[in-house]
Amino acid sequence: MYRLLSGLAVVEASSFVASPTAGLYLAQMGAEVIRIDQAGGGPDFRRWPLGPSGSSLYWENLNRAKKSVALDLSRPEGRALMQRLAASTGQFITNFPVEGFLAHEKLRAHNPNLVTVRVMGQANGGPALDYTVNAAVGIPGMTGPAEMGDAPVNHVLPAWDLLTGAYAAFAMLAAVQHRAATGRGQELRIPLADVAIGTVANLGMLAETVQEGQDRARLGNTVYGAFGRDFATRDGGRIMLLAITPRQWSGLVRVLDIAAEVAAIEQARGVSFATDEGVRYDHRDLLFPLVEERVRGWNHAALEQALEANGCCFGGYATMTEAARHPALVTENPIFGRTENASGLDYPAPGPFVTLPDQSRGAPARAPRLGEHTREVLGGLLGMSDCEVDGLADDGVVALG
Template sequence: MYDLLGGLSVIEASSFVASPTAGLYLAQMGAEVIRVDQIGGGPDFNRWPLAGNGRSLYWENLNRAKKSVAIDLGSAEGRELLQALVVATGQFVTNFPVEGFLSHERLAARRPDLVTVRVMGMADGGPALDYTVNSAVGYPDLTGPGPEPVNHVLPAWDLLTGSYAAFALLAAIRHRAATGQGQEVRVPLSDVAIGTVANLGSLAEVLVTGANRERLGNSVFGAFGRDFLTADGTRLMVMAITPRQWTGLVKVLGIADEVAAIEAARGVSFAKDEGLRFQHRDALFPLVEARLALRTYAELKPEFDAHGCCYGPYQTMLEAARDPVLVGDNPVFSESLAGGEANPSGLAYPAAGAFATIPQQDRRAPASAPILGAHTAEILSARLGLDSGAIGALIDRGVVHQHD
């Protein structure tokens, strides 16, 4: 948690991963992010994994450091309250449909300088999820041995879209500060995905060659990289992209003479060209595989570190959670929640704060997620100027919910 965005308030009306991620990153940098949900929770409120008390650990961690307002969005009065909050605040992140009561056109008619960032599935407004977009852009066809496509479980396009949405909001705010103009920025999941494929050169590759890339299993395309087993059965991902990483690997494994013989026989030099190391992996992989199989991970690790080698052991997620470098001693994590507030799940575990490190600022502990509706009265009073009597009447009629 940092205070780079102190003074910025954002209304978030969203669900699932991409749009809440945008709000989370803004909150971690100090913005006041006010998440508005349906009374009782939106479609992602009870999403797995769940704690023993039924609370969603997924929701709990995607909504840290935010404030929560619960409104009956099925009622005309409730929808008007959300519209009024957006108009009064001036910054809005959502994945609600383009048309409807939260359309930018309708809201901007009441506040022309409004900045709206709308996360979408498809650019034409059609539905899409990370997994359907990923299947469409071709990555599952590059994963595994084949011939069947292999899905991965990381919602990469959701996370990239959320990050891009947070960036887009700040860019639009900067533009407004310079021109006075508000605007809507639409960020479709499908465009983030296929645009990323293009940015990595893969779109051009297949169009120029007229063919799909061959499947490589755990090998890395265009560089020296693959999984190998050590003598004690530890599986390592070993990479050698830079010249230093390659020379370090050759030195530690004591294979300089063998590598030189391959270079002489094939008329190449591997010292500075990662593409050549990939191209001649048929000779290099067996050599490295044989030498790694003779030594234990405990023997290799200090030598790898001393020579600047790039490697990583394969771990289960439970092993990663108990890893002192990744989690235990990592200042990104803390069980000391801001203000001493408990997690809604009632559980204690390492919570992630801002991923960035700012040496010039003190890193604050990650804040807890709110109880649904915990800030309803506070926000209606501060943003809309409603007094306690008016708020009480809304609560009594079931238009809003205030958690006690």
């Protein structure tokens, strides 16, 4: 773990993906992140995928490097403790509802300078998940091959959750910086739906639809606006080829030995493919069959070697099982390491994604056992004695892991 955020302590009360991801990223950069859950586990504590013992690999990996406190939030005493803890460090991340016992104004009674980052579904407080938001912004209508017709195609990766989590971590640091300059805390609300539609707009996709008055057609694996698609090799492999820059295009032409054919297409259509990726996209009806025919004459490994030597952009398709065994991706990638896991399983565990050339990541931190740090946190942040904590545990208000 890096120590760039040493000295920053954040309390997190959250579940599922976006809010826990924000806490994870802060923890991996050195912040002390204290996650508070319902005693016995919240709604994501047993979420799939599961290990052989039934423990959640999802929960285990989204909560690495954090401390765990377990409270019975169904009881007034547990909610009162939650309020005190949420305000105790001055930084709080949650996806609990705007109104309720964790409302920012209620927490400010304990700490007027509190910074609260609240991940939400919709701006009006309504519920939303990654998959419902993705459906609402129109992405499933662009995903998949043209043969799908009007049937939507959902994505597997919860992209909006992950973007929202990263944005929430950024928002927390921005608010902490603002408070240092002004002395004022505040609440920052980050609706998942706004992240999704805002990102679509940032990419020009919303403007395109408004201006053209129609939806973008499905393209399958073709990259919109550039030369890019998957192609089959002679030995049954499949490779994704892209040519975004002039160097990538010239390298691809050289490797496939299609300079004469490309020049003939350019002359026939009065265009040049050398510098403009959009022109290459416009004339894909002739370029794709040409490239497809030449790629079929190569074995996959030999083609990759030639493409790499010529500065081309490509990627071979692999299963996740194959990716897990790939040296550059996993087995020799320094972001991965081995550590003790609460599940008892041994597998590559990721640390921070960023590389600091003059610092070592060290071993990845493990996830806590549920309630493992309850005694430590209640004593350290709220000044409770062991006797007080034991009394709360005996009464079922807290769980000690």
